[in-house]
Amino acid sequence: MRPTPEGTEERIENGTETFYLILTTDPAAVTALVGTDVDGDDDHVTDIATDPRHSIIDIIAMVGPDPADHVYDGARALGPDGIFFPVGIFRDPADPVDWCPSFLGWLPGTDQTPCAPNRDCDDLGTRVCQSNPNSTGYPARITGTGSDVAGTGEIVTLTATPVPSYPGIFFFGPNPIRVPFGPGFLCVGGGLTRLLPPVIGSGYVATRDVDNGAFRAGDVLYFQYWFRDPSLGPVFNTSDAICVTFR
16 A cells, blocks of 8 residues: 555545545654555555554545455445445535445436535445446446334335436345346345336436335345336346345
């Protein structure tokens, strides 16, 4: 691991990286680390963490899909985004001490995007499986917002973006799988429940509201979106999936 030279902060490579905010009593010592290997014994604990002159105030890692990549000094890892490096990460505006487990969006106006206000980070679930590009040119991601406390009558909103303006169905089931399905993958197995009627994507976005009374405490469920996409060749495609544990 080699620290980035001063003045090149905007050159973030498209691969796994660990970022630090450091308080130090010896700034020259930090500067001297630039261009050096700060993990000479390859134990993923750096000289930054073990030097008493430096205190790590914050640390976060953006992770790409290469399993050989490393995260340093126990940083929280965010990513990958399906088969891609995350577009960007951000803190929760409602809880600025924490990082949001969702990512900045691919397309302006369709999700949390750079140079625009971000909604509070209330996403449900953990991203699993993957999606492949659809006719928008990008893979579709599914997110869930709302309460994971089952049976309260609150609304869980499922969103898939970017997707073409064709009908689609959100569905869920109890088991994670990864089976080739058209140009994408079927990520949900077991007894599948379709959330009907179908919805139609608009402005690259498809959404579905569900009363969380449909779920029980202890349910571990996987959600995915299946949609028509005739302009791509095969007449359908899929989003990735999220796993939600209800309390």
